[in-house]
Amino acid sequence: MVFDGHSDLLYDVTRRRMLGENRVLERCHRAQLLRGGVEGLVLSLWTSGTPETFWKETDCRTAAQRTARMMACAQAELAECQDWLVVVRTAREAERARAAGRQYAFLGIEGMEAIGADLSGIDRYAGWGARLGMLTWNEENFLATGVWGDSLRGLTALGKRAVHRMRQRGMVVDVSHLNDRSFQDVALGADGVVIASHSNCRRLCSVPRNLTDDQLRFIRDTGGVVGLNVHHAFVHEEAQKQTAEMLARHAAHMADVMGVEHVACGFDFCQYMGPGNEGVEGMENASQIKNLFYWLERMGMHSQELQMIARDNFLRVLA
């Protein structure tokens, strides 16, 4: 079974519910999740938005408005699927859901642009149920700078306090999307677990969203995990090498650098967002997750290592 540490399905939930649909997860996504062996996942609140998203057709102009709308849609949606999908906050609650034959979801925050300079927003995220949080998406905001921002800018003084506040509220600090300077600032001030929920290796695919070997080792030293991301452009620069096999090579490299106990899944399947969001060949949607493990097995990993990558490592961090 698999725990997927990063999913933007709430984006599809919100888009469809605003068109009048309901039971979106059950009707449109559940079958693929089951076929892929997904026992649980992290549902992230991504509201930074870019011009090409559905938000431009709506009356939600600011990240704060989009956040309020997405939280409301998520709440209504998750209430409708309680009979098969349970929102949890701890690994123990996740285990209980699994034992009862249900899937489970942790909640996460992908970018905190919406709270502006008001750190009480972190309390609201935690109150909504978020267990993981990223300070930025790709943008620069009051807290930190993401990969699209100025490379000389990192965590702000407020951002440092935000990290502390997250830890007080039981939220795991997730550095996927931070630029290198912000990563370094988090690293220097780190006094707890740091994860990168959905990032690959820069050694194999040199894009800013991926991590250097030093960054991988830093995450290892905090006891954190790095989740493998299927997004084609984060797996290889050349289109013909954007494959499930190549993604498995990222996993093998992470295991070499950090040890297999720090390698996890954060697939970020986004095929429902349309062109430009494709996963790699053989990992195009959640139903194909077994292909990754086929390649890992062929590379010589044994079943215990596969299970650590598939679920155990990430759940250990959320315990």
Ligand SMILES: [Zn+2]
């Ligand atoms: Zn992301």
